[in-house]
Amino acid sequence: MADRCVQLCAPLLLILLSFFFFTGVLTFPLGPDSHRRTTCGYESCHATKPDMLNVHLVPHTHDDVGWLKTVDQYYYGDRNDIQHAGVQYILDSVVDQLLKNPDRRFIYVETAFFYRWWKRQDSSMKQTVQQLVNEGRLEFVNGGWCMSDEATTHYSAVIDQMTMGLRFLNDTFGVCGRPRVAWHIDPFGHAREHASMFAQMGYDGFFFGRLDYQDRYQRMMQKEQELLWRASDSLTPPMADLFTGILPNGYNPPDGFCWDQSCSDPPIRDDPDLEDYNVDDVVKRFLNIASAQSMVYKTNHIIMTMGSDFQYENANLWYKNLDKLIHYVNAQQDLGSRVNVLYSTPSCYLQELHRANLTWALKTDDFFPYADDAHDFWTGYFSSRPALKRYERLSNSNLQTCNQLEVLGGPTSTNGPFGKGDSQTMKKAMAVAQHHDAVSGTEKQHVANDYARRLATGWQHCQVLVSNGLAVLSGSTAQRFYCDYLNISVCPLTESSKKFSVNVYNPLGRPVTWPVRLPVNGTAYAVSDAAGTSVDCQVLPLSKDTHNVRRSRGFAVNELVFEVQAPPLGFSTYSVSLLQDGPLAASTQPRTPTAIQNKFLKVTFDPDTGLLSSFSNLETTQTIKLTQNFYWYNASDGNNSESIQPSGAYIFRPNSSTPFLISSTAKTEFIQTSVVQEVRQWFSPWVSQVVRLYAHSRTLELEWTVGPLPIHDDLGKEVITRIDTSIESSEIFYTDSNGREVLQRKKDFRPTWHLKQSEPIAGNYYPINSRAYIKDDVDQLTVVTDRSQGGSSIHNGSLEIMLHRRLLYDDVRGVAEPLNETSAIFPEGLVVRGRLLLSLDRPASAADKHRPLAQEMVLQPLLTFTDGDLHPDAKLEFSGLQAALPPAVHLLTLTQWDAQSVLLRLEHQFQSWESDVNSKPVTVNLQKLFSSLEVLGVSELNLSANQWKDEMKRFEWTPQNEVKPQLKASGGRSVWEVTLKPMEIRTFLLRVRL
Numbered sequence: 001m002a003d004r005c006v007q008l009c010a011p012l013l014l015i016l017l018s019f020f021f022f023t024g025v026l027t028f029p030l031g032p033d034s035h036r037r038t039t040c041g042y043e044s045c046h047a048t049k050p051d052m053l054n055v056h057l058v059p060h061t062h063d064d065v066g067w068l069k070t071v072d073q074y075y076y077g078d079r080n081d082i083q084h085a086g087v088q089y090i091l092d093s094v095v096d097q098l099l100k101n102p103d104r105r106f107i108y109v110e111t112a113f114f115y116r117w118w119k120r121q122d123s124s125m126k127q128t129v130q131q132l133v134n135e136g137r138l139e140f141v142n143g144g145w146c147m148s149d150e151a152t153t154h155y156s157a158v159i160d161q162m163t164m165g166l167r168f169l170n171d172t173f174g175v176c177g178r179p180r181v182a183w184h185i186d187p188f189g190h191a192r193e194h195a196s197m198f199a200q201m202g203y204d205g206f207f208f209g210r211l212d213y214q215d216r217y218q219r220m221m222q223k224e225q226e227l228l229w230r231a232s233d234s235l236t237p238p239m240a241d242l243f244t245g246i247l248p249n250g251y252n253p254p255d256g257f258c259w260d261q262s263c264s265d266p267p268i269r270d271d272p273d274l275e276d277y278n279v280d281d282v283v284k285r286f287l288n289i290a291s292a293q294s295m296v297y298k299t300n301h302i303i304m305t306m307g308s309d310f311q312y313e314n315a316n317l318w319y320k321n322l323d324k325l326i327h328y329v330n331a332q333q334d335l336g337s338r339v340n341v342l343y344s345t346p347s348c349y350l351q352e353l354h355r356a357n358l359t360w361a362l363k364t365d366d367f368f369p370y371a372d373d374a375h376d377f378w379t380g381y382f383s384s385r386p387a388l389k390r391y392e393r394l395s396n397s398n399l400q401t402c403n404q405l406e407v408l409g410g411p412t413s414t415n416g417p418f419g420k421g422d423s424q425t426m427k428k429a430m431a432v433a434q435h436h437d438a439v440s441g442t443e444k445q446h447v448a449n450d451y452a453r454r455l456a457t458g459w460q461h462c463q464v465l466v467s468n469g470l471a472v473l474s475g476s477t478a479q480r481f482y483c484d485y486l487n488i489s490v491c492p493l494t495e496s497s498k499k500f501s502v503n504v505y506n507p508l509g510r511p512v513t514w515p516v517r518l519p520v521n522g523t524a525y526a527v528s529d530a531a532g533t534s535v536d537c538q539v540l541p542l543s544k545d546t547h548n549v550r551r552s553r554g555f556a557v558n559e560l561v562f563e564v565q566a567p568p569l570g571f572s573t574y575s576v577s578l579l580q581d582g583p584l585a586a587s588t589q590p591r592t593p594t595a596i597q598n599k600f601l602k603v604t605f606d607p608d609t610g611l612l613s614s615f616s617n618l619e620t621t622q623t624i625k626l627t628q629n630f631y632w633y634n635a636s637d638g639n640n641s642e643s644i645q646p647s648g649a650y651i652f653r654p655n656s657s658t659p660f661l662i663s664s665t666a667k668t669e670f671i672q673t674s675v676v677q678e679v680r681q682w683f684s685p686w687v688s689q690v691v692r693l694y695a696h697s698r699t700l701e702l703e704w705t706v707g708p709l710p711i712h713d714d715l716g717k718e719v720i721t722r723i724d725t726s727i728e729s730s731e732i733f734y735t736d737s738n739g740r741e742v743l744q745r746k747k748d749f750r751p752t753w754h755l756k757q758s759e760p761i762a763g764n765y766y767p768i769n770s771r772a773y774i775k776d777d778v779d780q781l782t783v784v785t786d787r788s789q790g791g792s793s794i795h796n797g798s799l800e801i802m803l804h805r806r807l808l809y810d811d812v813r814g815v816a817e818p819l820n821e822t823s824a825i826f827p828e829g830l831v832v833r834g835r836l837l838l839s840l841d842r843p844a845s846a847a848d849k850h851r852p853l854a855q856e857m858v859l860q861p862l863l864t865f866t867d868g869d870l871h872p873d874a875k876l877e878f879s880g881l882q883a884a885l886p887p888a889v890h891l892l893t894l895t896q897w898d899a900q901s902v903l904l905r906l907e908h909q910f911q912s913w914e915s916d917v918n919s920k921p922v923t924v925n926l927q928k929l930f931s932s933l934e935v936l937g938v939s940e941l942n943l944s945a946n947q948w949k950d951e952m953k954r955f956e957w958t959p960q961n962e963v964k965p966q967l968k969a970s971g972g973r974s975v976w977e978v979t980l981k982p983m984e985i986r987t988f989l990l991r992v993r994l
């Protein structure tokens with residue numbers, strides 16, 4: 001009893017003293033005695049003991065930027081009936097508790113929340129927090145606006161959301177606000193491209209919680225839960241090398257040590273005079289866990305995540321018990337214990353791993369797919385909520401246009417003839433939408449609606465900006481109309497106007513040719529381009545399926561179709577006038593053509609089935625057999641002898657490996673015009689497709705319309721399109737990672753461990769963000785998608801893509817809702833429409849086509865409309881560039897940074913091995929880039945624009961069996977000459993004059 005009291009009293013006294021010390025200082029922050037050093041970052045880490053096992057306790061909270069509640073409901077702690085969670089209280093409480101003991105540490109991750117909190121604090125609280133940050137007691141980790149999903153996001157939107165969060169931290173806290181560690185503790189599988197981006201953003205290391213259970217077991221046995229991820233096959237090491245640590249228990253505390261108000265583990269009861277004294281038991285259990293954990297990691301340092309979802313709302317509970325835990329465990333050292341426990345952060349832990357000076361296993365593939373048990377593959381969310389996934393992708397395109405016009409249109413774009421517009425609202429909406437329960441489709445329905453509503457509001461703000469910007473550049477203040485429903489042929493202006501113009505804005509750095517389809521009611525139109533030259537146009541009858549999807553939202557009977565061209569980073573304006581009114585005499589033929597073809601491509605059809613039968617590239621004289629059809633997997637309902645796991649928002653679990661054919665034949669209609677040829681295929685009341693070939697296109701378009709998926713048979717359905725070809729792909733296929741580098745996939749195979757396959761379909765699904773392909777020695781079939789989707793190749797020569805899912809059971813991963821989407825317009829189930837672009841090429845040159853094609857799908861032209869005659873002085877064509885960028889270069893970002901400067905990202909869009917022509921370094925001159933912007937100065941930044949490139953210094957790590965890579969500086973010939981090597985992205989802040 002007595003010696004326990006001695007042990008207890010001394011630290012209590014210290015805690016009390018420090019409490020008074022800090023309270024005093026904070027009341028007079030500028031007083032003469034408050035001289036404070038700035039010791040954030042690695043310097044602020046607590047000392048460790050080299051001859052002991054050091055246990056780094058990391059107090060943290062995992063705050064989803066929307067999931068069961070919307071982001072703002074989570075912030076305020078609203079709707080606690082759904083889930084008890086309030087981020088504002090967490091931050092209030094943590095700051096309070098950090099002040100009570102300078103040893104305590106906390107990390108904060110999601111800047112979307114921190115920003116909401118910060119802007120409501122008074123200046124004395126802001127000073128207090130700044131102090132905590134400066135002393136490394138409150139440390140930002142990851143620091144993006146959200147913790148993005150890794151399977152369904154596109155790199156361009158991820159870079160933007162990281163840039164926004166990290167910029168806020170740098171603007172607010174300066175260098176002490178810069179996170180050193182990337183922290184993706186919850187995303188459901190990990191993309192190689194994310195690791196590559198994090199490396200280029202300057203992070204020293206990366207930690208995550210979820211990986212395949214078989215992979216984890218093997219890594220535990222081999223002590224390879226900490227490794228060096230070489231995340232690019234093209235960038236020179238160590239540019240894309242990222243030290244990666246797998247956390248011991250997801251992101252939760254060890255069993256029995258959760259002291260949040262939401263937990264029920266016993267507190268440390270350390271008063272020997274009271275009942276249930278348990279210090280000895282707690283210490284013993286803790287030492288056992290620490291010792292077990294140290295067996296599966298390499299160094300004498302281990303990490304424990306002391307927190308979980310929305311924890312620390314009443315931080316006193318956690319900290320009071322952690323203070324005691326540290327005290328009592330370390331007190332055992334006097335009795336010979338070799339375990340040292342300390343408050344820590346991921347970066348302090350990382351620093352110790354770095355100091356260990358070991359070599360680390362090298363990994364070059366990725367962490368997909370993720371399974372947490374034999375029948376529990378998290379591959380459903382690759383396709384969940386396909387409409388939200390498309391809307392998010394389209395919103396990114398619109399946002400990039402909005403950003404560009406803010407630069408090109410100058411100050412008038414945000415305050416001009418159409419009022420005040422801004423890009424900020426949409427930037428935030430897009431940033432929130434990257435969260436791992438947002439675009440992933442794993443949120444509750446009301447939260448999905450909230451994400452979509454935010455994007456729509458953002459786009460309204462951008463529309464004003466875009467109208468102002470185009471008014472500046474065209475010299476015309478005619479009102480601009482936006483038609484957001486062109487995919488279902490709804491556009492009030494074109495449906496009724498007799499004369500209108502179409503402005504085609506192209507956000508790409510090279511010219512684009514693009515098909516335009518407008519809902520109209522006339523039968524003949526004249527279209528002329530910016531030079532007044534007439535353009536071939538055709539009027540087609542609206543399809544029955546478009547009528548069905550459109551419902552009462554429009555009244556066009558026809559579609560006007562023509563191909564437009566738009567210059568790089570600019571626009572071209574087309575004039576349309578009605579020549580003849582009245583309904584169209586039907587020009588569709590109720591039959592299947594034997595073939596459709598243009599100068600470049602030919603596809604044939606089987607006249608008996610109405611299905612595609614072959615695909616030819618006429619330029620390269622390649623032909624493959626190709627059939628394509630629609631199927632559905634019958635979702636497991638949980639009633640199954642092997643496992644009770646049902647298919648749901650996260651998990652894909654078909655009841656059988658053989659999908660049901662929806663129909664072996666398609667009813668067809670054929671339309672042949674000089675602009676486009678269409679074969680409209682009708683498979684069932686809920687599946688139809690248009691096979692389209694435009695006159696000047698080198699790709700075949702498959703426009704699919706799927707839904708409402710019938711559920712009257714009580715069966716959940718997961719609909720795929722499957723392309724079966726004569727290509728000898730032998731169970732190998734390729735998918736992109738976040739829209740950038742392509743990875744090879746092989747059925748029932750993982751590159752780094754021996755897979756015991758337990759789900760022959762779901763266990764072979766991978767995320768497709770923008771493209772997938774199969775190939776053999778002579779032929780490559782590439783499919784470019786318009787959104788993220790899951791896909792696989794289950795048979796030789798086959799590629800399948802999941803289009804839509806409708807499920808009747810929750811999959812028990814927390815969302816607690818079946819994925820059963822309906823809406824006011826589609827009460828009987830959502831209908832989804834999308835496009836796939838198919839291209840057949842020689843493998844050696846396929847990338848030359850699919851790289852630019854995928855970028856055209858991602859950054860598509862924006863059409864705006866004006867009614868009536870154009871003003872005679874209006875400028876009909878504009879390009880913001882002096883010349884098109886070289887084919888290898890992609891203009892990734894052009895956005896206003898502050899009044900004098902713009903942020904520019906240029907990207908080499910080819911991998912080093914993929915093209916004879918384009919996989920070479922290219923040089924661009926920044927001063928000769930823009931036509932309307934004078935570039936006065938340039939500074940280079942890291943990828944996330946929160947660190948100057950010349951100050952960027954990362955930890956160096958040594959891979960096993962290799963020498964430590966040395967990064968050589970890549971310099972251009974002058975400051976204006978910028979050389980890009982394959983897959984390189986370079987980020988610049990340009991000082992400009994308009």
Ligand SMILES: *[C@@H]1O[C@H](CO)[C@@H](O)[C@H](O)[C@H]1NC(C)=O
Pocket residue numbers: 357
């Ligand atoms: C790290 O290890 C290497 C050899 O394994 C050694 O040459 C080097 O001096 C060590 N560095 C430090 C800082 O201990």
Ligand SMILES: *[C@@H]1O[C@H](CO)[C@@H](O)[C@H](O)[C@H]1NC(C)=O
Pocket residue numbers: 170171174175941945946947948
């Ligand atoms: C970050 O903030 C610091 C301090 O305000 C500033 O000096 C620095 O230029 C900023 N860095 C970047 C990349 O903007």
Ligand SMILES: [Zn+2]
Pocket residue numbers: 062063064186187436
């Ligand atoms: Zn989460």
